[in-house]
Structures are given as structure tokens and as C-alpha cells.
Amino acid sequence: xxxxxxxxxxEAPPPMTSRFDGELLEVSMGPQxxxxxxxxxxxxxxxxEIVRKLKPVFGYLHRNHEKIGENTSYLGSMPYTDRLDxxxxxxNNWAYALSVEKLAGIEVPExxxxxxxxxxxxxxxxxxxxxxxxxxxxxxAWGTPLMYAFREREHVLDLFESLSGSRMMCDxxxxxxxxxxxxxxxxxxxxxxxxxxxxxxxxxxxxITSNEILIARTQExxxxxxxxxINAGITGPGLRASGVNYDVRKVDGYGFYPRFKFxxxxxxxxxxxxxxxxxxxxxxxxxxxxxxxxxxxPEGPIMNPKVKIRAFKPPVGEAYGRIEGPKGELxxxxxxxxxxxxxxxxxxxxxxxxxxxxxxxxLGHTVADVMVILGSIDIVMxxxxx
Amino acid sequence: MLSLIPPDHFSLPATxxxxxxxxxxxxxxxxxxxxxxxxxxxxxxxxSLLLDHEHAxxxxxxxxxxxxxxxxxxxxxxxxxxxxxxxxxKVKVKQLVEGxxxxxxxxxxEFFPGYLEAVYHLYSIAHKHGPIVVRLRTRDRSLxxxxxxxxxxxxxxxxxxxxxxxxxxxxFDGHPDLRRILMWDEFTDYPMRKDYRxxxxxxxxxxxxxxxxxxxxxxxxxxxxxxGAENIAATxxx
Numbered sequence: 336x337x338x339x340x341x342x343x344x345x346e347a348p349p350p351m352t353s354r355f356d357g358e359l360l361e362v363s364m365g366p367q368x369x370x371x372x373x374x375x376x377x378x379x380x381x382x383x384e385i386v387r388k389l390k391p392v393f394g395y396l397h398r399n400h401e402k403i404g405e406n407t408s409y410l411g412s413m414p415y416t417d418r419l420d421x422x423x424x425x426x427n428n429w430a431y432a433l434s435v436e437k438l439a440g441i442e443v444p445e446x447x448x449x450x451x452x453x454x455x456x457x458x459x460x461x462x463x464x465x466x467x468x469x470x471x472x473x474x475x476a477w478g479t480p481l482m483y484a485f486r487e488r489e490h491v492l493d494l495f496e497s498l499s500g501s502r503m504m505c506d507x508x509x510x511x512x513x514x515x516x517x518x519x520x521x522x523x524x525x526x527x528x529x530x531x532x533x534x535x536x537x538x539x540x541x542x543i544t545s546n547e548i549l550i551a552r553t554q555e556x557x558x559x560x561x562x563x564x565i566n567a568g569i570t571g572p573g574l575r576a577s578g579v580n581y582d583v584r585k586v587d588g589y590g591f592y593p594r595f596k597f598x599x600x601x602x603x604x605x606x607x608x609x610x611x612x613x614x615x616x617x618x619x620x621x622x623x624x625x626x627x628x629x630x631x632x633p634e635g636p637i638m639n640p641k642v643k644i645r646a647f648k649p650p651v652g653e654a655y656g657r658i659e660g661p662k663g664e665l666x667x668x669x670x671x672x673x674x675x676x677x678x679x680x681x682x683x684x685x686x687x688x689x690x691x692x693x694x695x696x697x698l699g700h701t702v703a704d705v706m707v708i709l710g711s712i713d714i715v716m717x718x719x720x721x
Numbered sequence: 722m723l724s725l726i727p728p729d730h731f732s733l734p735a736t737x738x739x740x741x742x743x744x745x746x747x748x749x750x751x752x753x754x755x756x757x758x759x760x761x762x763x764x765x766x767x768x769s770l771l772l773d774h775e776h777a778x779x780x781x782x783x784x785x786x787x788x789x790x791x792x793x794x795x796x797x798x799x800x801x802x803x804x805x806x807x808x809x810x811k812v813k814v815k816q817l818v819e820g821x822x823x824x825x826x827x828x829x830x831e832f833f834p835g836y837l838e839a840v841y842h843l844y845s846i847a848h849k850h851g852p853i854v855v856r857l858r859t860r861d862r863s864l865x866x867x868x869x870x871x872x873x874x875x876x877x878x879x880x881x882x883x884x885x886x887x888x889x890x891x892x893f894d895g896h897p898d899l900r901r902i903l904m905w906d907e908f909t910d911y912p913m914r915k916d917y918r919x920x921x922x923x924x925x926x927x928x929x930x931x932x933x934x935x936x937x938x939x940x941x942x943x944x945x946x947x948x949g950a951e952n953i954a955a956t957x958x959x
Contacts, residue, residue: 692876
């Protein structure tokens with residue numbers, strides 16, 4: 336300080352610079368964001384508009400599903416699996432039932448297996464249509480496509496409601512069969528819905544494939560190589576969009592899938608457009624499976640009478656069972672110590688593992704593309720966080 | 722453009738060599754690797770292969786790259802907590818009872834120390850077979866236990882090993898980004914361990930009932946001055 340009380344400037348101050356020039360700007364996207372599909376956060380480092388780093392943050396919906404599973408009986412976990420991926424409760428039930436059946440060596444009656452196939456494929460319709468609607472909504476096609484998709488989803492949910500009593504939390508399957516048989520008139524109603532579905536699908540596909548904006552936003556965005564997809568454990572439509580022919584329905588041949596003729600759609604580029612089209616094509620294949628299964632559905636019991644599902648104690652051992660869920664490979668790993676509760680109850684969540692390569696797919700793209708890429712992976716936070 | 726695999730192309734799971742054969746081949750390829758086959762007493766017939774820590778990465782690399790196996794897809798990675806247990810066995814022992822040699826039944830307690838386990842389920846997308854179950858076991862159940870990470874071999878283990886670290890407290894050496902994933906960063910305990918006791922101050926409990934009081938009492942020894950549980954117990958006994 337000088338005697339006069341002024342600061343003495345020894346040298347000229349440096350020229351003023353913007354903080355953003357040449358530096359990365361860190362943005363926290365989410366957890367409350369309409370396109371994060373729940374409570375999901377990404378820490379993104381941006382250079383201008385380009386993503387340079389991305390770290391996903393989970394756990395906002397964590398309730399330790401696996402610990403609760405260890406503290407409940409085998410049957411008690413069944414309704415709780417509905418809450419994993421709340422769009423696809425039927426396939427969650429099936430995966431869990433399949434694992435327990437593997438663990439305890441339970442056989443399933445023919446009619447029950449057919450019902451499971453029918454309901455799983457209806458679930459695939461629900462999941463893929465709502466995914467397409469959400470994805471278009473994320474891209475700014477606000478409202479209309481989502482409402483179109485939800486209108487179709489509603490019809491299928493009506494079917495679930497009349498069968499199981501609940502629209503989304505169905506809790507329908509049991510070890511060794513299914514809970515209730517079809518109510519009268521259900522099959523006719525279901526046939527009508529399946530027959531009418533292609534009309535919606537044609538319209539929707541036209542909306543997608545001929546839309547210039549959508550093509551510009553999705554093609555060559557978020558490319559994923561087949562090698563990385565396999566190594567990172569990506570499953571479901573995301574894997575097949577990269578051109579890898581792997582579908583658990585074909586490979587494991589569980590639940591009478593070998594009896595049906597259906598094709599596996601494969602992508603070529605592994606970009607968002609391919610992942611989107613994979614859903615459209617899989618919907619068509621699901622419809623052919625549904626037609627065949629409804630045609631062949633035999634009469635008979637729907638429950639293995641030997642299974643005591645209430646006082647259920649499987650023998651000591653462990654088993655890993657998996658199915659092709661709409662989002663990817665959904666597996667359950669169970670260890671039994673001979674008591675009424677599983678010693679270990681593990682869910683292999685496809686949504687979580689499909690997020691492993693989110694950063695790799697987003698690097699070099701703009702922030703707006705992150706939403707499209709995330710939407711094309713297809714996640715549900717109930718399953719990611721468990 | 723997009724292609725469709727025709728329905729006739731139905732690839733049934735290929736027959737795979739048995740786990741014993743795989744074990745023998747690994748031991749030939751990687752000298753010094755100590756392997757063990759863990760039988761599965763259940764009906765699923767999925768026995769597993771126990772690896773040692775030093776050669777785990779080399780064995781995993783072999784499993785992935787071997788042309789006959791090509792286990793390129795690691796589906797499921799999970800942790801299991803096995804507690805210490807004592808098994809009581811009745812053994813007949815010869816003893817001198819009142820000057821005579823007699824056979825007396827004696828119960829002997831055999832102690833098995835607990836450990837934590839990481840289980841990997843491997844499949845092959847190239848050959849469409851599997852699963853091969855691979856296990857890694859820690860030395861004991863203490864807080865700072867280590868296992869080698871298999872994320873360098875299979876990227877799909879990245880989040881799942883983080884989850885095991887988060888919920889079981891196994892530190893994976895060589896993992897690129899080992900942080901908590903589901904619990905928050907400040908959390909200190911490992912909730913999936915079998916002896917985990919959840920704190921009783923997560924939720925406000927306006928009228929403590931018998932169960933709650935019993936649970937609160939368990940915390941006296943651990944932190945007697947902090948949680949006020951002893952006050953609740955004192956007032957309710959009036």
C-alpha cells in the first residue's frame with residue numbers, strides 16, 4: 336500500500352478471459368430430466384457443445400432388491416420382480432420362475448409354457464412401442480408419437496388386466512406354471528389386438544423411416560462396434576443392431592421357442608437408427624410368434640400339481656437362468672441352502688449393463704445426441720438401481 | 722441395410738467339453754495355475770471353476786481367447802458372502818472309562834472360516850455355448866479384502882464389479898474406476914454382507930415398539946452416546 340492508501344499496481348492486470356475458452360465445462364444432467372427415463376444423472380464434461388467425458392451416476396432408486404429377496408421366501412419375491420422393469424413385469428416373472436425351476440428341477444405343463452410365450456411376446460409389444468414413442472418424444476416430437484404408442488400399449492395392458500388383475504404389476508407366473516387360466520373371451524380379444532397391430536405399426540414405421548429430421552438425428556449417431564458390444568456384455572436389440580446374431584430365445588431354446596418360426600433382425604451400422612429399426616422389426620417377428628402360439632395353444636393344466644409353492648424349499652445348490660427380455664438378457668442367479676429363503680438372490684439387470692458403454696458411444700457427439708443415444712439404449716431405472 | 726436371419730437357421734447350443742477337460746487344458750497352458758472344481762449339489766448341473774489370485778487374469782484371458790472355448794461374453798458377475806460356520810460331527814472315540822476301553826461318542830466341532838466370493842458366468846457368442854461358472858474367493862471376510870479385477874478381459878464386469886465393491890466391500894485390483902455405484906459416496910458399510918445391521922435412524926419412528934426397542938438396544942455397545950437408544954429404552958420401562 337502506498338502512503339495515499341491506493342493499491343500500487345506493479346504490473347498490468349492480465350487480459351480478461353472467458354472461463355469457457357479452451358476449458359471443459361462440467362454439466363450435471365439429471366436426475367430430474369424428462370429424457371432420463373426416471374432418476375438418472377450424467378456428469379458431462381463439454382467442450383463447447385461436444386461431449387468429452389461422461390460419467391453416469393446411479394442409485395437414486397436403489398432399495399437393495401437383492402437383500403430383500405434374501406429375506407423373503409421364494410414365492411414372496413415373485414410380485415417384487417414386477418417392480419424391477421415395471422414395463423415388462425411378465426418377462427421378469429418368467430425369468431425368475433425359470434431360474435427357480437432350474438434350481439428345483441420343476442417341469443412346466445405345456446399350456447403354461449404357451450401362455451408364457453404369448454404373454455412375453457405381448458410384453459415385447461408393450462416395451463418396444465413405448466420405447467419408440469419415448470425416443471421420438473426425446474427428439475422433440477412432443478406428444479403425438481408417444482400418444483400413438485401409448486394408445487396401442489393400452490390395448491395390451493387391458494389384456495393383462497383382465498388376466499391377472501393388474502395392468503403393470505401382473506405377478507402372473509409361478510414356479511411350475513401360471514397363476515390363473517385365461518378368462519372367457521380373452522383369446523378372441525387378444526387375437527383382435529394382434530390382428531390390428533400391423534396397421535399401427537405400418538403407420539408408425541412410415542412416420543419414422545420417412546422423417547428427414549429423425550434420420551438426420553439418428554443415423555451415424557452413437558455407433559457401437561460389434562467387438563465392443565460383445566466385450567461390454569451388451570444384449571438384446573442393442574447387440575443385434577451391431578450385427579451380432581445372438582438371441583437367447585434361439586440359443587437356449589427355452590419355453591418352446593424352438594417350436595415357432597421367427598427371424599432375428601440384424602443391424603449393420605450399430606447406430607441409433609439401426610437400434611430403432613431393430614425394435615420395429617422385432618415387433619413384426621413378435622407378431623408372427625403370437626399368431627403361431629395362439630394357433631397352437633393346447634388345452635390342459637396350467638400348473639404342475641407336484642409343486643408346493645407355499646412351503647417351497649428347493650434342494651441345496653445354485654442355478655443361473657436367463658431369458659431374452661425386451662431390453663436384453665435378464666437373468667437370475669440363485670443359491671439355495673435348503674431353507675425357505677434363498678441364500679443369494681441376484682438379478683442380472685440388462686438395463687444397467689447396457690449402460691456400460693454409454694460414455695464410449697457419446698464421446699464426440701453433441702449434448703442433444705446424448706439424449707437420443709440414451710433413449711436408444713432403452714433403460715428403466717427400476718431395473719438399473721434395483 | 723438391415724438383414725433378417727431366416728427361421729431355419731436355428732443354432733442349438735453346441736456341445737462343450739467338460740469342466741475337467743477345460744481344467745486340464747488350462748493347467749497345461751498356464752503352468753502354476755491352481756484350479757479347483759467346485760461341485761454344484763443342485764439339479765442345475767452347473768459346477769464351477771475356482772481360480773487362484775495370481776493366475777486369474779491369465780486364466781480368464783485363456784478362457785476368452787482359446788479357439789475351442791471363445792468365452793467372449795461375460796454375462797453375470799456377482800458377489801456372495803459366506804459366513805464362518807461350525808459343523809458338529811459325532812465321532813466315535815476309544816476312551817478309558819473306569820479302567821475299561823470303551824467306544825464313546827464325542828461331538829467335535831469343525832470350523833470353516835468365512836470368505837467372500839465373486840462369481841462370473843461366461844458364455845460364448847461365437848460358439849453359442851455356455852455357461853462356464855468361474856469363482857474367485859477372498860482370504861477372509863475382513864474389511865479390506867482384495868481380488869484381481871477381470872474388467873481388463875471383459876468390459877461387462879466394469880459396473881458389476883463396482884457393485885460388488887459397493888455392496889460387499891471387495892476391492893478389485895486393476896479395476897479402472899472403482900467407486901461406489903448404488904450407495905452414496907459417504908456411506909461406510911457394505912449392505913449385502915450377511916452380518917450387516919441397518920442403522921435405526923434412517924426413518925423417524927414416533928412410537929417405538931418392542932421390535933424397534935430390541936433393535937435399538939443392539940446399538941448400545943457400538944455407539945452408546947450417539948443414537949439416544951438408551952433413553953428410549955429407559956422411558957419405556959417405566
